Amino acid sequence: MMISTLPLISRISTPCKYLAAPGPDRKCLMSLLAEALHVPDHGRLRPWRFILIEGEARVRIGQLLFERVQRAVPDASAARLEKERTRFAFAPCIVAVVLNPVKGHKVPEIEQVLSGGAVCMNLLHAAHQAGFGAQWLTGFAAYDRDVLAAVGVAPTESLLGYIHIGTRTETPSERDRPDPLALLTIAAP
């Protein structure tokens, strides 16, 4: 397992267009995924899984995404269509985090979704600590059933996020972050 001293507060998303090869090799990716899976999981349901999108799969899915948006959004601009076509073309490693919910369980589905969100966040942190840039994206590609089928997501599953991982070609500047004090209320004794 990799040991890093990078503080989590230094994590920042890198827009996927600024992510390039090299990405994590298989061994490194397995470490990142193992770290991502260190999440609270009420009922030990393990309601999540991963699909790795790399190489030519990125081109195939990008082309389908282009065609689906073109059909579904007739007034989509050329720039929007081009953005969709190239969305998966930058980062060498894209991990689709998939929710496979256990229906009718006493652990409500919202808790299973939250656990899956924690997997996504852990993966961003793991990538950061390993020195990679990363971004959590959804958009049309996360909700269109034709695109999801092409990725390998079953009709009973949901896509929680595409986590794009790679080497930064530009360093993003820090964003304005909320002051925790402004968001904190102390409950009455």
Ligand SMILES: Cc1cc2nc3c(=O)[nH]c(=O)nc-3n(C[C@H](O)[C@H](O)[C@H](O)COP(=O)(O)O)c2cc1C
């Ligand atoms: C569930 C989820 C979905 C997101 N989907 C998109 C998206 O489709 N497009 C986008 O530009 N940003 C999206 N974002 C925002 C980026 O992942 C990221 O938060 C943003 O670039 C700000 O970076 P930060 O992580 O440094 O705050 C999404 C965030 C979350 C939590």
